[in-house]
Amino acid sequence: MIRRRPYNPGFTLLEVLVALAILAITLGALIKASGSYASNATYLKEKTFAQWIAQNKAVEYQLANKFPPLGSREGDVNYALQEWRWRVKVSNTDDRRLRRLNIDVILSSGEFKKPLVSLVAFVGQPL
Known part of the structure; x- marks a missing residue:
């Protein structure tokens, strides 16, 4: 006499492996996207x-009430708990x-x- 197994409505091994593969690909994409977001932020x-x-720095020059001499200057500043460097090149205009x-x-x-930022500003000769 042949015995039949009772019907078991579970998942097959293949279905479980496919589901795990889809989950792994999705999680990998999410991790990559969140890393990219953090880097951009x-x-x-x-x-x-x-x-x-x-x-x-531009406002400092504008409020100094003196005509800046030609040339280049560099300096350091601590801002937002980080060390920054700035450089100002002063040149003539028409x-x-x-x-x-x-x-x-x-x-x-x-x-x-x-540089992270390049800014152009103009300073007039005090009256």
């Missing part, structure tokens, strides 16, 4: 701080009463070849 935060530093400021800001570990 850090970059945007650093770029925002660098922009603020450059704007602060108007002799106006100077152009090129302000570059980087993290202290970076190089000025690729």
Whole structure:
């Protein structure tokens, strides 16, 4: 006499393996996306701080009430618990009463070849 197994409505091994493969691919994509999001958020935060530093430096020159001498200056600043470096290049314009400021800001570990922010500002000769 042949015995029949009772009908068991479970999953087969193949179905379980396919489900695990789909889950692994999905989780891998989610982990990669979240890592990319974190990297972009850090970059945007650093770029925002660098922009603020450059704007602060431009305002310092505009409020100094003196005509900035031609040339290049560099300095360091601690901002948002990080060390930053700035460089200001002062050059002439077509108007002799106006100077152009090129302000570059980087993290202290970076190089000025690729600044996070480059800002151009103008300073007029005080009256």
